Amino acid sequence: MDPLSAPxxxxxxxxxxxxxxxxxxxGAGVSAESGVPTFRDRDxxxxxxxxxxxxxxxxxxxxxxxxxxxxxxRRRAVRRCVPNAAHRAVARFLFARPDACLVTQxxxxxxxxxxxxxxxxxxxxxGDADPAARVFPLHGELMGDRCPGCGSxxxxxxxxxxxxTLPSCPGCGELLRPDVVWFGExxxxxxxxxxxxxxxxxxxxxxxxxxxLVHPAAGIPLMTLRxxxxxxxxxxxxxxxxxxxxxxxxxxASLLVPPLxxxxxxxxxxxx
Ligand code: BV8
Ligand code: ZN
Numbered sequence: 001m002d003p004l005s006a007p008x009x010x011x012x013x014x015x016x017x018x019x020x021x022x023x024x025x026x027g028a029g030v031s032a033e034s035g036v037p038t039f040r041d042r043d044x045x046x047x048x049x050x051x052x053x054x055x056x057x058x059x060x061x062x063x064x065x066x067x068x069x070x071x072x073x074r075r076r077a078v079r080r081c082v083p084n085a086a087h088r089a090v091a092r093f094l095f096a097r098p099d100a101c102l103v104t105q106x107x108x109x110x111x112x113x114x115x116x117x118x119x120x121x122x123x124x125x126x127g128d129a130d131p132a133a134r135v136f137p138l139h140g141e142l143m144g145d146r147c148p149g150c151g152s153x154x155x156x157x158x159x160x161x162x163x164x165t166l167p168s169c170p171g172c173g174e175l176l177r178p179d180v181v182w183f184g185e186x187x188x189x190x191x192x193x194x195x196x197x198x199x200x201x202x203x204x205x206x207x208x209x210x211x212x213l214v215h216p217a218a219g220i221p222l223m224t225l226r227x228x229x230x231x232x233x234x235x236x237x238x239x240x241x242x243x244x245x246x247x248x249x250x251x252x253a254s255l256l257v258p259p260l261x262x263x264x265x266x267x268x269x270x271x272x
Pocket of ligand 2: 150152169
């Protein structure tokens with residue numbers, strides 16, 4: 001069945017329009033059509049590398065060169081990617097709905113780029129809406145370097161990423177690391193606390209493109225459910241969450257998210 005003609009899409013759109021506190025929750029699948037490899041799909045990052053070995057403090061301590069090689073490869077790939085129709089629809093939704101927020105597991109920065117581009121494109125039509133404060137990146141940012149020594153942070157630079165040497169902190173000389181949360185590391189407390197509070201207050205959680213396997217992030221939709229809210233899932237596959245969702249929309253994010261989140265007919269035809 002054509003996912004756009006499924007009755008469930010209309011039902012899901014009504015839930016989105018009626019929601020007072022909608023929370024959007026995304027994973028790597030929302031960026032798949034931008035060309036960013038997911039983690040667990042067949043051609044995903046796990047297929048060729050073992051993030052359980054590389055995206056960990058032990059892995060970094062054991063072989064910082066290999067870990068940096070992996071992150072620099074991912075950065076080169078993401079720099080060639082652009083936000084897709086799903087990212088743009090999420091951005092427009094956040095501008096149009098001051099009661100909405102986004103919790104993302106993604107570190108690729110494509111949601112943030114879509115917000116910036118839609119803000120500029122909006123050319124003032126969004127008023128003084130500043131949705132950036134309603135975006136909660138749980139796992140950090142791929143395009144950021146952090147110093148474990150003095151805590152300094154700076155944006156990743158293609159120049160520094162192309163050096164044959166590993167990056168060291170200009171302030172204290174310590175070996176820098178990518179500013180992401182590795183397996184076995186705690187998530188940033190203020191961001192996680194704020195995201196969980198939003199999940200408990202949300203009356204609707206729209207889950208897009210996640211296998212819902214990584215905790216504590218995967219607990220976000222469950223907190224909305226436990227608080228009496230509803231969950232809509234957009235995914236090309238079923239997941240461990242599917243049976244608990246009120247509506248499961250089967251199909252790609254860039255096809256389903258624009259009509260699902262459109263804030264008006266014109267917007268839906270924008271196609272994201
Ligand atoms: C912590 C940054 C404690 C790094 C990432 C056993 C049980 C439960 C938990 C654990 C356990 N053993 C260990 C743990 C904890 C562990 C965990 O959950 N492990 C899992 C694997 C079992 N969690 C942690 O370690 C966390 N920390 O618990 O700390 C603690 C507390 C205090 C003090 C000390 C310690 C930290 C987890 C964060 C790890 N970092 N990323 C980097 O990127 O390099 S997680 C990584 O996975 C990414 O962020 C990614 O977003 C995330 C989740 O994956 P998904 O986004 O869901 O991606 P995936 O490929 O899996 O799925 C894609 C989906 O999209 C699929 O469903 C697919 O069908 C769909 N899709 C594909 N294409 C499309 C699509 N959908 C729509 N449209 C499409 N076109
Ligand atoms: Zn330093």
